[in-house]
Amino acid sequence: QEPGPVPMETGSRRRDGHAPKAGKKACARFGSSSDSDELSDEDEDDTSGLPACTPLAAFLSFKQDAEKSRASEVQLETGKQLADSPLVAVMSHLLTFLEQYSHFQQLQQQADQYRVQLKRHRVQHRRQMKALRASYRQRLRDKNGIIGGLEEAIGQQQSPGPPSEGVHRLVESLQGLQGERSKLRGELRLLHSQLEQKEKDRHARIQAFQQQIDELKGCIEEREEELSRLRTATGATDSEKRVLCLSAENESLKQNLSVTQGLLQQLSALPSQSSTMLIKENENLRSRVQQLEICLQQRAEQLSQLERRSEQSEWRRAEELRKREDRARELQLELDRERAKEPAVKYVTQTVEVESPVTVKQLTKARQRNEALTERLSNQNERCRQLEEQIRKSDEHSCNLQHKIAAYEREIGKLREELLKEIGHLEERKEAAVRAAASCSAEHFQNLQDQFFGLQKRLTALPPTLRSMKTDYASLRSQVRNFSEFYGAAVNEAKKQQISAAISEMSEANKDLLEKYRKEVALRRKYHEQLVELKNIRVLCRVKPVLKEDQHEDGQSVVVTTDPNNESSVAVLSKGKSRVFELDKVFHPQAAQEEQVFQEIEPLVTSCIDGYHVCIFAYGQTGSGKTYTMEGSVENPGINQRALKHLFGEMEERKDMWSYAVTVSSVEIYNEVLDLLSKDGEKLDIKINPDGTGHLHVPGLRVIEVKSFQHIKKILATARRNRITFGTQMNQHSSRSHALLCITVQGTDLATGSKTTKLNLVDLAGSERVWKSGAEGERLKEAQNINRSLLALGDVIQALRARQTHIPFRNSRLTYLLQDSLGKGSKTVMVVQVSALESNVGETLCSLKFAQRVCKVELGPAARKIE
Numbered sequence: 001q002e003p004g005p006v007p008m009e010t011g012s013r014r015r016d017g018h019a020p021k022a023g024k025k026a027c028a029r030f031g032s033s034s035d036s037d038e039l040s041d042e043d044e045d046d047t048s049g050l051p052a053c054t055p056l057a058a059f060l061s062f063k064q065d066a067e068k069s070r071a072s073e074v075q076l077e078t079g080k081q082l083a084d085s086p087l088v089a090v091m092s093h094l095l096t097f098l099e100q101y102s103h104f105q106q107l108q109q110q111a112d113q114y115r116v117q118l119k120r121h122r123v124q125h126r127r128q129m130k131a132l133r134a135s136y137r138q139r140l141r142d143k144n145g146i147i148g149g150l151e152e153a154i155g156q157q158q159s160p161g162p163p164s165e166g167v168h169r170l171v172e173s174l175q176g177l178q179g180e181r182s183k184l185r186g187e188l189r190l191l192h193s194q195l196e197q198k199e200k201d202r203h204a205r206i207q208a209f210q211q212q213i214d215e216l217k218g219c220i221e222e223r224e225e226e227l228s229r230l231r232t233a234t235g236a237t238d239s240e241k242r243v244l245c246l247s248a249e250n251e252s253l254k255q256n257l258s259v260t261q262g263l264l265q266q267l268s269a270l271p272s273q274s275s276t277m278l279i280k281e282n283e284n285l286r287s288r289v290q291q292l293e294i295c296l297q298q299r300a301e302q303l304s305q306l307e308r309r310s311e312q313s314e315w316r317r318a319e320e321l322r323k324r325e326d327r328a329r330e331l332q333l334e335l336d337r338e339r340a341k342e343p344a345v346k347y348v349t350q351t352v353e354v355e356s357p358v359t360v361k362q363l364t365k366a367r368q369r370n371e372a373l374t375e376r377l378s379n380q381n382e383r384c385r386q387l388e389e390q391i392r393k394s395d396e397h398s399c400n401l402q403h404k405i406a407a408y409e410r411e412i413g414k415l416r417e418e419l420l421k422e423i424g425h426l427e428e429r430k431e432a433a434v435r436a437a438a439s440c441s442a443e444h445f446q447n448l449q450d451q452f453f454g455l456q457k458r459l460t461a462l463p464p465t466l467r468s469m470k471t472d473y474a475s476l477r478s479q480v481r482n483f484s485e486f487y488g489a490a491v492n493e494a495k496k497q498q499i500s501a502a503i504s505e506m507s508e509a510n511k512d513l514l515e516k517y518r519k520e521v522a523l524r525r526k527y528h529e530q531l532v533e534l535k536n537i538r539v540l541c542r543v544k545p546v547l548k549e550d551q552h553e554d555g556q557s558v559v560v561t562t563d564p565n566n567e568s569s570v571a572v573l574s575k576g577k578s579r580v581f582e583l584d585k586v587f588h589p590q591a592a593q594e595e596q597v598f599q600e601i602e603p604l605v606t607s608c609i610d611g612y613h614v615c616i617f618a619y620g621q622t623g624s625g626k627t628y629t630m631e632g633s634v635e636n637p638g639i640n641q642r643a644l645k646h647l648f649g650e651m652e653e654r655k656d657m658w659s660y661a662v663t664v665s666s667v668e669i670y671n672e673v674l675d676l677l678s679k680d681g682e683k684l685d686i687k688i689n690p691d692g693t694g695h696l697h698v699p700g701l702r703v704i705e706v707k708s709f710q711h712i713k714k715i716l717a718t719a720r721r722n723r724i725t726f727g728t729q730m731n732q733h734s735s736r737s738h739a740l741l742c743i744t745v746q747g748t749d750l751a752t753g754s755k756t757t758k759l760n761l762v763d764l765a766g767s768e769r770v771w772k773s774g775a776e777g778e779r780l781k782e783a784q785n786i787n788r789s790l791l792a793l794g795d796v797i798q799a800l801r802a803r804q805t806h807i808p809f810r811n812s813r814l815t816y817l818l819q820d821s822l823g824k825g826s827k828t829v830m831v832v833q834v835s836a837l838e839s840n841v842g843e844t845l846c847s848l849k850f851a852q853r854v855c856k857v858e859l860g861p862a863a864r865k866i867e
C-alpha cells in the first residue's frame with residue numbers, strides 16, 4: 001500500500017527542517033528588536049492569528065484517506081493483508097510521526113506569533129510612555145509660564161511703592177504656588193524614576209520570556225531533529241524507543257503549553273497594569289487641577305475682601321473728611337459771625353484790653369488756638385488730598401489686579417479644558433488599547449485552549465494507537481529476529497561455500513601461477529643462457545659503500561643511487577642532472593660477497609667445468625673496491641676464492657664420471673710481466689704458444705698443479721703477498737699492477753673425450769687522476785703505465801663493439817694477455833666498481849660509460865673446448 005504524496009510538502013515547514021519564510025522573517029525581526037523600536041505595518045499584519053490551511057489539516061485529511069483506503073483494502077483482501085500487516089504498522093508509525101511533526105510546526109508558529117505580539121505590546125507601551133512624558137513636560141512648562149507671569153506681576157506691584165497688606169498676601173500665595181511647583185517637579189521626577197524602573201522590570205521580564213521562547217524553540221528543534229532521525233532510520237529495535245520518546249515528548253509539550261498560557265496571561269495583564277497606572281496619574285492630575293482652582297478661588301476671595309476693606313476705609317476717610325469740612329465750615333461761620341460783631345468786640349476788646357489784661361491773654365490764647373486750628377485744618381486738608389491720591393492709586397491697582405485675575409482665570413479655564421480633552425483622549429486610547437489587547441489575548445487564549453483540547457483529544461486517542469503499534473512492533477521484532485537468525489545462517493552457509501570456492505579457486509590459480517612462474521623461470525634461465533651464449537660478455541656494476549675513511553672531506557654527498565625495483569639500472573647525479581646507466585646487473589652498496597655478488601658469477605664458473613673459457617675481470621677507478629671484490633679479505637673472501645671453492649665442489653660432484661687436473665699460475669703486469677708465484681719476482685714476456693694452437697703463453701711462468709681447495713688458498717695468499725701495492729692519497733693499499741690468476745681445468749671423460757678450459761680472474765689496476773692521487777716519480781710512472789694499458793683495453797673494447805676485423809690486442813701487455821678471454825668463443829664478465837661519493841663523480845661517470853660500451857660488445861656464441 002503506497003502512502004501517496006507526503007503531507008509535509010503542503011505545510012508551512014519544509015522537508016529540510018527550515019522554518020517558512022514569514023516565520024523566519026518574524027524571528028529575525030524579533031531577534032533584532034533592539035535595533036528598531038517601531039514595528040512595521042507588515043509585521044502587524046503578519047501576526048493576525050493562525051494560518052487557515054495548516055499542514056496538520058492536510059495531514060489529517062491524508063491520514064483519513066489512507067485509513068479509508070486501508071479499510072477497504074482490508075475488507076477486500078483479508079487473508080492476504082494479514083501477511084502484510086507489519087508494513088501497514090510501519091505506515092501507521094510513519095503517519096503518527098508525521099502528525100507529531102505537524103504539531104511541532106504549529107507550536108513553532110505559535111511561538112513566533114507570541115514573539116511578534118510581545119513586540120507589539122512593548123511598542124504600544126513605549127508609545128504611551130512617550131506621550132505621557134510629553135504631556136507632563138507640557139504641563140510643567142505651562143505651570144512655569146503661569147508662575148513666571150505671577151512673579152512678574154508681583155515685581156510690578158513691588159516696584160512703585162511700599163507693599164500693602166494685600167500685596168504681601170499675594171506674595172505669600174505666590175510663594176506657596178512656587179513651593180507647590182517644586183513639589184510637583186519632585187513628584188514628576190519620582191514618576192520618571194518609577195517609570196524607568198518599571199521599564200527595566202518590563203524589559204527583564206521580556207528578556208526572560210524571550211529566553212523561554214528560545215528554549216522552547218530549541219526544544220522543538222531538537223524534537224524535529226529527533227523526529228527526522230527517527231523518520232529516516234529504520235530497524236526493529238528503534239521502534240520501541242520511538243514510542244517512549246513520543247510519549248515523553250507529549251508530556252513535555254503539555255508542560256510547554258501550560259507555561260505558554262501563563263506567559264500569555266502575563267502578557268494580557270501587562271497593558272491593564274499600564275492602564276491602571278495611567279488612571280492613577282490622571283486622577284492625581286485632576287486633584288492637582290482642583291487644588292489649583294481652589295487656590296485661585298481663595299485668592300479671588302482675598303482680593304474681593306481687600307476691595308471691600310479698601311472701600312470701607314475710603315468711605316471712612318470720606319466720612320471723616322466730610323465731618324472735618326463740616327466742622328471747618330462751622331468754625332468759619334463762627335469766625336465770620338465773630339467778625340461781623342467787630343465793633344462790639346472791638347469795644348469789648350478795647351475794654352478788655354483796657355480793662356483787663358487777663359482778657360488780653362485770653363484773646364492771644366484764642367488767637368493762637370485759632371492759628372493752630374487753621375494749621376490743623378490745612379494739615380487735615382493735605383492729609384485728605386494724600387488719602388484721595390492713595391485711594392485713586394489703590395483703585396487703579398485693584399483694577400489692574402482684577403484684569404490680571406480675569407486673564408488668569410481665562411487661561412486656567414483654557415488649560416483646564418485642554419487638560420480635560422487630553423485626559424479624555426488618553427483615556428480613550430488607553431481603553432482602546434486595553435480592549436484590543438484583551439480581545440487579542442482572549443482570542444489567542446481561545447485558540448490555545450482549542451489547541452490544548454485538540455491535543456488532549458489526540459493524546460487520549462494516542463494510547464490505543466500506541467498499543468497497536470507496540471503489538472505490530474512486537475510481531476515485527478519477532479519476524480526480524482527470526483529473519484536475522486535465518487539470514488545469519490544463510491549468510492554463514494553462503495560464506496562457507498564462497499570461502500571454500502574461493503580457496504579452491506585460489507589454490508587452482510596458485511597452481512597455475514606456480515606453474516607459470518616455473519615456466520617463466522625456466523624460460524628466463526634459458527633465454528639468459530642463450531643471451532650469455534650469444535653475447536658472452538656481461539657487465540656487472542658494484543657500488544662501493546661509503547666507508548668512514550672515505551669521508552675525509554666534509555659535506556660530501558652520495559650521488560650514485562640504485563633502484564631496488566630495477567636491478568639493472570644505476571643513476572648518477574652530476575651537475576644537477578641525473579644520468580641513468582643500464583647494465584646487466586647492478587649490485588647495491590650493501591651487496592654481500594657471497595649472497596649477491598658470487599651467486600651472479602656462479603653459473604659462469606660452472607660453465608668453465610662444462611668446457612668454456614671464462615674470464616672475470618674487475619674494472620674501476622683506484623680505491624673503488626676491485627681487489628675487495630676479486631680477492632676480498634681473509635674473513636670475507638672475494639670471487640677468486642669462492643670461484644675456486646665452487647670449482648672444486650663441482651669437480652667433487654662429477655668425480656664419478658670425470659677426472660680433473662687443475663693448474664694455477666698468477667702473473668702481474670707491472671711495467672713488465674712478473675710471476676707472482678716465484679720467490680724472486682722473475683720478469684717474463686708473453687709469447688705465442690709453439691704448440692701450434694695459436695694461443696698465447698708466458699714462457700718461464702710457474703704453473704702449479706693443485707689438488708685441493710686448501711692448497712689453492714695457500715697459493716692465492718702467496719700471490720697476494722707478492723703483489724706490488726703502495727699507499728696513495730686515494731687508497732692506502734693501492735694495487736699498482738694488473739693481477740691475473742689463471743686457472744686451467746683439464747677434464748677427462750672416457751666416454752666423450754677430454755676438454756681443457758681456462759678460468760681467468762683479473763684484478764685490474766685502478767685508473768687514476770694523478771693530480772688527485774698525488775702520484776710522483778715511480779708512482780707517476782706506474783700510473784701512466786696503468787692508464788695506458790686501460791686505454792688499450794678501451795680500444796680493444798671499441799674495436800670489438802664495432803666488429804672491426806683488426807682488434808688491437810697487442811697494444812699493451814694487458815690486452816695481449818687477455819686476448820684469449822676477450823676473443824671469440826669465450827664467456828666474459830666485467831665487474832665495474834664505482835664510488836658513490838660526489839668527489840669521484842667524474843671517474844664514476846667514465847667507468848659507467850666504459851661499462852655501457854662493453855655492454856654493447858658481442859663476443860659471439862661461446863664454444864665448448866672439447867678435444
Ligand SMILES: Nc1ncnc2c1ncn2[C@@H]1O[C@H](COP(=O)(O)OP(=O)(O)OP(=O)(O)O)[C@@H](O)[C@H]1O
Nearest residue numbers: 544545622623624625626627628731734735765766
Ligand atoms: N664492498 C665493500 N665493502 C667494504 N669495504 C670495501 C668494499 N669495497 C672496497 N672496500 C674497501 O675499500 C678499500 C679500497 O678497496 P680496494 O683496495 O679493493 O680498491 P681497489 O679498486 O682495488 O683500488 P686500487 O685500484 O687502488 O688497487 C679497501 O680497504 C677495501 O676493504
